[in-house]
Amino acid sequence: MASxxxxxxxxxxxxxxxxxxxxxxxxxxxxxxxxxSGVDLQNQIQLTADHIAGLL
Incomplete structure (x- = not known):
């Protein structure tokens, strides 16, 4: 059993x-x-950051 x-x-x-x-x-x-896709990602992050800032 042990094994x-x-x-x-x-x-x-x-x-x-x-x-x-x-x-x-x-x-x-x-x-x-x-x-x-660093440039696309940076743009997406900026858009998301702006969107979050708009919600706050």
């Missing part, structure tokens, strides 16, 4: 590591996309 519970535990650790790695990959992909 079964232990292998399940290590599997969950590997699952977590896999999920973290996937999240890092998604974040890096988003970061490179944002970097490539």
């Amino acid at each position: 079964t519970s232990r292998s399940t535990y290590s599997a969950s650790i590997w699952d977590m590591a896999f999920l973290v790695a996937m999240m890092m990959g998604i974040i890096l992909k988003l970061a490179s996309t944002i970097k490539n």
Whole structure:
């Protein structure tokens, strides 16, 4: 029984590591996309900031 519970535990650790790695990959992909469209993003951020300022 101990070995079964232990292998399940290590599997969950590997699952977590896999999920973290996937999240890092998604974040890096988003970061490179944002970097490539930096001017558009800056304009969008400015519009959003103006909109939020208008709401306040």
